[in-house]
Amino acid sequence: MKITDFRTTIVSVPFKEPERWAFGKRLGISNIILELETDQGLVGLGEAVGFPTVRVTQEILNAMRPVVIGRDPWDYEVLVHELTQVYGWHHFRHSGNCALGGVDMALWDLVGKASGQPLYKLLGGAFRKEIPYFWYVLTRELDVMAQDAQRGVAAGFETFYVKLGTGFAPDLEVVRTLREALGPGPKLRVDANEAWSDGSAAQLMRQLAQYDIEFFEQPLLYHDHDGAAQLRRSTGLPLAANQSAWTEQDVLEIIKKGAADFVLTDPHQLGSLTRFRHVAWMLETAGIPIIKHSFGDLGISTVAAMHVMASSPNFSRANQSYYAFLTDDVIEGGIPRFSKGCLRLTEGPGLGVNLDRQRVAKYADYFKQHGEFPAYASGKDLLKPA
Numbered sequence: 001m002k003i004t005d006f007r008t009t010i011v012s013v014p015f016k017e018p019e020r021w022a023f024g025k026r027l028g029i030s031n032i033i034l035e036l037e038t039d040q041g042l043v044g045l046g047e048a049v050g051f052p053t054v055r056v057t058q059e060i061l062n063a064m065r066p067v068v069i070g071r072d073p074w075d076y077e078v079l080v081h082e083l084t085q086v087y088g089w090h091h092f093r094h095s096g097n098c099a100l101g102g103v104d105m106a107l108w109d110l111v112g113k114a115s116g117q118p119l120y121k122l123l124g125g126a127f128r129k130e131i132p133y134f135w136y137v138l139t140r141e142l143d144v145m146a147q148d149a150q151r152g153v154a155a156g157f158e159t160f161y162v163k164l165g166t167g168f169a170p171d172l173e174v175v176r177t178l179r180e181a182l183g184p185g186p187k188l189r190v191d192a193n194e195a196w197s198d199g200s201a202a203q204l205m206r207q208l209a210q211y212d213i214e215f216f217e218q219p220l221l222y223h224d225h226d227g228a229a230q231l232r233r234s235t236g237l238p239l240a241a242n243q244s245a246w247t248e249q250d251v252l253e254i255i256k257k258g259a260a261d262f263v264l265t266d267p268h269q270l271g272s273l274t275r276f277r278h279v280a281w282m283l284e285t286a287g288i289p290i291i292k293h294s295f296g297d298l299g300i301s302t303v304a305a306m307h308v309m310a311s312s313p314n315f316s317r318a319n320q321s322y323y324a325f326l327t328d329d330v331i332e333g334g335i336p337r338f339s340k341g342c343l344r345l346t347e348g349p350g351l352g353v354n355l356d357r358q359r360v361a362k363y364a365d366y367f368k369q370h371g372e373f374p375a376y377a378s379g380k381d382l383l384k385p386a
Contacts, residue, residue, distance in 0.1 A: 063087075263288055266305060
């Protein structure tokens, strides 16, 4: 079996309301849908994320295309290794991985379809088939945030997530409001996205701890493993690493330095589903839970990651999804249905999802007409296509 075609389609899918975080504002997701076709007529689906921008990711995929054409999908490990080490992307892992993660998904989809098996079977079976997710509360007026959290409770979610980093007093008020709205039962986790690196982290974390925080995600700059380890020791409070966990080497440093109680990463940070699984088992050996991070996933990435999450024992905590405020999806059936905060693992060959061609065309046209939704452009709503 040989790959004969490598197709990409950029789509922009709007949010119901803006996402605000420490680095700006985002109004939707702009990702790239990959289709790898073989000489046997099989088509593997993948999804690459638009970070730092979707056009950067597209150019990286263009550079990878001639390396992938003509290759056997069963050589997925060799091909991903070559793209990383031989063709130089190990020097540009952050941006390279955002593209390579999509290529790897499509290769795995082809392998699953060729063997007639769902991906989790090829990974050794499922420890769980119901994958838990958290309810993401967007930053807005406090009363609106409280109502949103209560909707999540009514929908059956047990874990809630909010981004902080707007200032000492505002952060305290947000968390107080959400804990009052949620009551004592649901878990509440907070994400500073590196915004407490000005020396405020320890004091603010101690103040926030009264509201029963599951963990504090990425309080310090991503490269400061020593600072995170010291913060964790001095406060006795649980830390989670995300931006600090971009690569396997980063995760190994986190383990060695005792810099986190939880690690959040994903196939796009690491560059492949295989690496995502390897890191999960590395953390399992160290006794650390892993949690799926999301740059902003549509259905292909969501489902692909679920197969790894099902086949690794330490994905016991709630994972990240953007479905609480995403208007639509590009897979058949649109936005998946949650049951008690969980999504059900797919059972079809490969990833077990199909594209909805009408939806793909709709959101590809949206990108052509309006541009991409940048995540790092504070004050800008759209970047128009060139």
